[in-house]
Amino acid sequence: MKRARASKRNDALLYAQRAAMGLVAALLLAAGFWSSWSTAQHVILSKGREHGTLTVTGCSTDVCTGRYAPDDPATPRDRVTIEKSVAVDKGAVLSVVLKPGTAEAVRTGPAGTLHAWLPLAGALVLAALVIGGGLRMTRTAWAAGAVGGVLLVGTFFAL
Structure with a gap:
C-alpha cells in the first residue's frame, strides 16, 4: 500500500518536472520568436x-x-x-x-533575414539544453540545437 502511494507521488513529481521544463522551453522559444519578429516582419513582409x-x-x-x-x-x-x-x-x-x-x-536580403532571426537562433540553442536535460528528449534537443547553430553560423558568414 505504501509502495503504491510512493509510486504515485513519484509519478506526480515527474509529471510536474516535465511540465515545468516544457514551460521553460516554450517560454524561451516564444521570447526568441517575439524578439526576432519585431525586426523580421519588416524583412519578410516588405x-x-x-x-x-x-x-x-x-x-x-x-x-x-x-x-x-x-x-x-x-x-x-x-x-x-x-x-x-x-x-x-x-x-x-x-x-x-x-x-x-x-x-x-x-x-534586407539573406544577410538581413538571418540577422533578424538571430534571437530565435539563440533561443533554440538554449531551449535545446532544457529539452535535452530537463525533458530527456535527446533527438528533439539535438534537432533544435542544430537548427539554432546553423542559423548562428549562417548569420556569421552572411554578414
Whole structure:
C-alpha cells in the first residue's frame, strides 16, 4: 500500500518536472520568436514598404546612421538609422527597407533575414539544453540545437 502511494507521488513529481521544463522551453522559444519578429516582419513582409540603399556615414555604440537613396520615386533622406552589427562599417552600402513612419532601416536580403532571426537562433540553442536535460528528449534537443547553430553560423558568414 505504501509502495503504491510512493509510486504515485513519484509519478506526480515527474509529471510536474516535465511540465515545468516544457514551460521553460516554450517560454524561451516564444521570447526568441517575439524578439526576432519585431525586426523580421519588416524583412519578410516588405511588400509595399520603402526599399532602397543606405550608405553608412557613422556609427555610435548601438546604431549607425547614413544617407538613404530610395529605389522607387520617393524622397531621399540624409539621416536614417540602422541597428549596428559587427559587419557594418563606415562607407558600407546596404540594401534596406524602412520601417513604416520612421527613419529606421532594416537590412534586407539573406544577410538581413538571418540577422533578424538571430534571437530565435539563440533561443533554440538554449531551449535545446532544457529539452535535452530537463525533458530527456535527446533527438528533439539535438534537432533544435542544430537548427539554432546553423542559423548562428549562417548569420556569421552572411554578414
